[in-house]
Amino acid sequence: MKLKFRDKVILVTGASRGIGAAIAKAFAAEGGLIIVNYRTSEAAALSVVDACRKAGGEAIAIAADVTDSQAVAAMAERIGQDIGRLDVVVNNAFAPYRFDPEQRQRFPEISWGAYRAQFDGAVGAAYAVCRAMLPLLDRGQGASIVNIVSDLVAQPSIPYHDYTTAKAALIGFSRNLAGELGPQGIRVNCVAPGLVHPTDSSAATKEDVRETLIAQTPLRRLATPNDVAGAVLFLASEWSGFVTGQTLHVDGGLVME
Amino acid sequence: MKVFAGHLPGLSRDDVEWREATFSAWGESVKVMLPVLHEAQARALCADIRAHAGARLKTMEVARIAAAIDAAIARLLDRDHPLRREAERLLPVVTGYDPETVRLGLTSYLKTFRLPQLKRFLAEDFGNPGVLDAFEPTPKGGFVRAYGPELLLHVWAGNVPGLSLWSLICGLLVKAGSVGKLASAEPLMAGWFASLLAEIDPEIGACLAIVWWKGGDAAAADIFLHEADTVMAYGSNATLAGLRARLPVTTRFLPHGHKIGFGMIGREALDSRKAAAVARLAACDVIRYEQQGCYSPQMIFVERGGPVSPAGFARHLGHELAAAASRHPRRRLSAGDAGAVAAWRNAQELQALDGAATVLGGPGDPWSIVHVESPEPLHPSGLYRTLKLVAVDSLEEVPALVGRFRHFLQTAGVAASPERLHRLAALLGAVGVTRVAALGGMTSPEAGWHHDGRFSLLDLVTMTEIERGAELAAEGFAPYVD
Numbered sequence: 001m002k003l004k005f006r007d008k009v010i011l012v013t014g015a016s017r018g019i020g021a022a023i024a025k026a027f028a029a030e031g032g033l034i035i036v037n038y039r040t041s042e043a044a045a046l047s048v049v050d051a052c053r054k055a056g057g058e059a060i061a062i063a064a065d066v067t068d069s070q071a072v073a074a075m076a077e078r079i080g081q082d083i084g085r086l087d088v089v090v091n092n093a094f095a096p097y098r099f100d101p102e103q104r105q106r107f108p109e110i111s112w113g114a115y116r117a118q119f120d121g122a123v124g125a126a127y128a129v130c131r132a133m134l135p136l137l138d139r140g141q142g143a144s145i146v147n148i149v150s151d152l153v154a155q156p157s158i159p160y161h162d163y164t165t166a167k168a169a170l171i172g173f174s175r176n177l178a179g180e181l182g183p184q185g186i187r188v189n190c191v192a193p194g195l196v197h198p199t200d201s202s203a204a205t206k207e208d209v210r211e212t213l214i215a216q217t218p219l220r221r222l223a224t225p226n227d228v229a230g231a232v233l234f235l236a237s238e239w240s241g242f243v244t245g246q247t248l249h250v251d252g253g254l255v256m257e
Numbered sequence: 258m259k260v261f262a263g264h265l266p267g268l269s270r271d272d273v274e275w276r277e278a279t280f281s282a283w284g285e286s287v288k289v290m291l292p293v294l295h296e297a298q299a300r301a302l303c304a305d306i307r308a309h310a311g312a313r314l315k316t317m318e319v320a321r322i323a324a325a326i327d328a329a330i331a332r333l334l335d336r337d338h339p340l341r342r343e344a345e346r347l348l349p350v351v352t353g354y355d356p357e358t359v360r361l362g363l364t365s366y367l368k369t370f371r372l373p374q375l376k377r378f379l380a381e382d383f384g385n386p387g388v389l390d391a392f393e394p395t396p397k398g399g400f401v402r403a404y405g406p407e408l409l410l411h412v413w414a415g416n417v418p419g420l421s422l423w424s425l426i427c428g429l430l431v432k433a434g435s436v437g438k439l440a441s442a443e444p445l446m447a448g449w450f451a452s453l454l455a456e457i458d459p460e461i462g463a464c465l466a467i468v469w470w471k472g473g474d475a476a477a478a479d480i481f482l483h484e485a486d487t488v489m490a491y492g493s494n495a496t497l498a499g500l501r502a503r504l505p506v507t508t509r510f511l512p513h514g515h516k517i518g519f520g521m522i523g524r525e526a527l528d529s530r531k532a533a534a535v536a537r538l539a540a541c542d543v544i545r546y547e548q549q550g551c552y553s554p555q556m557i558f559v560e561r562g563g564p565v566s567p568a569g570f571a572r573h574l575g576h577e578l579a580a581a582a583s584r585h586p587r588r589r590l591s592a593g594d595a596g597a598v599a600a601w602r603n604a605q606e607l608q609a610l611d612g613a614a615t616v617l618g619g620p621g622d623p624w625s626i627v628h629v630e631s632p633e634p635l636h637p638s639g640l641y642r643t644l645k646l647v648a649v650d651s652l653e654e655v656p657a658l659v660g661r662f663r664h665f666l667q668t669a670g671v672a673a674s675p676e677r678l679h680r681l682a683a684l685l686g687a688v689g690v691t692r693v694a695a696l697g698g699m700t701s702p703e704a705g706w707h708h709d710g711r712f713s714l715l716d717l718v719t720m721t722e723i724e725r726g727a728e729l730a731a732e733g734f735a736p737y738v739d
Binding site for chain 2 (some may be wrong): 197198207214217219220221222224
């Protein structure tokens with residue numbers, strides 16, 4: 001059977017753990033060459049590289065803080081030199097955030113700086129990565145950008161104001177980019193997971209919150225990193241060749257749009 | 258990774274011979290070092306525990322013991338405590354249960370041993386727990402005091418994490434010097450708990466020991482069996498019979514053999530809204546401890562006549578089991594366990610061939626449900642999320658279907674209206690069921706429950722009475738007698 005991403009080059013930001021690591025491994029299992037981007041967790045990133053190779057793909061790890069445009073430019077240069085092109089960009093990295101429904105800050109307590117930090121981490125990172133990678137994406141055929149957002153934008157079950165607002169902005173960013181890049185054959189879509197478990201970020205979310213979410217979810221469970229990876233692979237593949245500017249919810253039917 | 262099991266007051270690690278047992282699951286492995294005591298060490302340990310208990314535990318007020326247990330439990334409930342972290346890390350590897358099941362199971366189990374629950378537990382059996390500390394007046398006249406055993410031996414079995422704490426805490430509450438024999442399949446929690454107690458209240462810590470001997474090593478077992486005056490043992494009937502045969506006739510023997518649990522779902526719980534929620538609760542009981550607890554369901558009886566049919570309920574339950582597998586994955590089964598599951602499935606598929614049964618879930622799925630429309634008597638499942646759903650016209654038929662297992666019955670998980678709950682409970686009690694639980698709560702007995710229908714604390718003690726006549730007679734010898 002032909003592997004879906006044989007000879008394709010895929011950049012996954014924030015790929016040393018959690019959802020990003022699962023996405024990287026899923027692309028690798030379909031034969032892709034994965035650029036495992038990470039900020040500081042080198043050992044974890046190398047173990048993802050190892051897992052990608054074991055899964056049947058190829059992988060390299062490149063450190064870069066995606067909110068730092070110089071670091072991103074350096075990463076693009078290295079990809080350009082080493083590989084020469086890029087077919088898929090997955091903007092998965094996001095600013096550190098603690099998803100703790102009990103300790104979350106309420107609106108009056110949130111500084112504008114917190115909003116700005118999330119905005120930088122979501123839209124700022126996508127902006128820096130897309131700008132730097134665009135010349136490499138142009139050389140491929142049927143290139144695709146997938147941005148990871150959140151179903152909290154559609155239904156803020158827990159109002160994580162700063163995080164969710166930034167993700168909403170990222171959806172707007174993606175639609176505009178889809179409009180502009182469509183004529184060049186580059187598609188831009190978003191994947192909006194519900195609460196993903198298990199990940200480090202969701203570890204503080206208590207059992208009863210999970211139970212409440214599960215009870216409201218038609219498919220009766222939480223998302224796993226692999227569920228998210230499945231949707232990302234679909235939006236990166238030719239199976240979604242006529243889909244752009246969309247947001248695909250991966251939350252078991254919690255949000256229906 | 259290497260960890261030492263047991264709790265051996267008075268013996269240093271170098272004095273003892275250790276046997277290594279390796280456990281692997283979830284991509285990790287742990288070496289557990291199990292203590293092997295020489296005969297002289299074992300005898301001396303029993304004598305020490307008995308002497309320390311006599312000199313210290315017996316003279317303490319039960320409130321002090323309960324407070325120490327509470328403090329130890331509080332530490333084990335604290336998710337940042339090093340021992341709790343160790344438990345969350347190692348128990349999944351040792352027992353094979355998924356980490357989430359272990360974490361949630363530990364919390365829901367341990368919280369039944371906090372101080373208020375311990376007090377309720379004492380009140381449940383004694384009414385006036387003061388009888389454990391002193392002679393207390395009785396309504397009929399005279400006085401009474403309860404004495405626990407001098408040396409209580411626990412022989413644990415199975416791999417449900419922390420099950421050992423149950424009997425260990427019972428023994429401590431009645432001031433028994435305790436020696437516990439670790440279950441080879443979960444050899445860690447009892448030792449951790451004992452060492453915490455020793456840290457919190459060293460005088461109590463000196464009154465209990467956690468040991469191990471190889472299953473079937475009669476010579477090693479005999480030393481302990483002959484030293485103890487009461488033996489509380491868990492395991493199969495064959496194991497229990499073997500132990501009983503070797504006990505001196507004066508030793509009190511309290512066996513807890515294997516049990517079979519089942520569920521019952523009334524038509525009133527099967528409407529369009531409730532059916533899915535009930536399926537979720539039933540799935541929870543099936544998944545928690547892979548049906549290996551004495552309280553776990555092996556079969557569920559589903560009543561016809563509700564808006565959701567038994568067949569529809571089977572679909573709901575199948576989906577809940579499938580959905581839960583991502584969060585609570587089933588461990589990779591050993592060849593033996595996989596064989597048992599496959600044999601169970603084969604038997605069901607054979608039945609399905611002639612249309613008598615419907616099998617849900619494929620051979621590759623980590624769960625299987627078989628649904629039958631004609632009444633069948635209770636029967637054990639293949640464990641590991643294999644379950645038979647039996648459709649019945651009325652839940653009132655169920656007692657007759659489970660009655661032949663009278664000596665193996667324990668928990669029934671019931672979803673029915675209040676009136677029927679009581680009516681069914683009367684019928685179930687009459688055929689030997691000792692615990693009627695809510696569906697979803699089958700694997701979490703409440704504080705102070707009567708394990709296998711027995712009085713967990715009262716069964717351990719002997720009562721000494723001062724008769725009214727003795728009191729009156731003593732009056733005659735008083736220095737102030739006129």
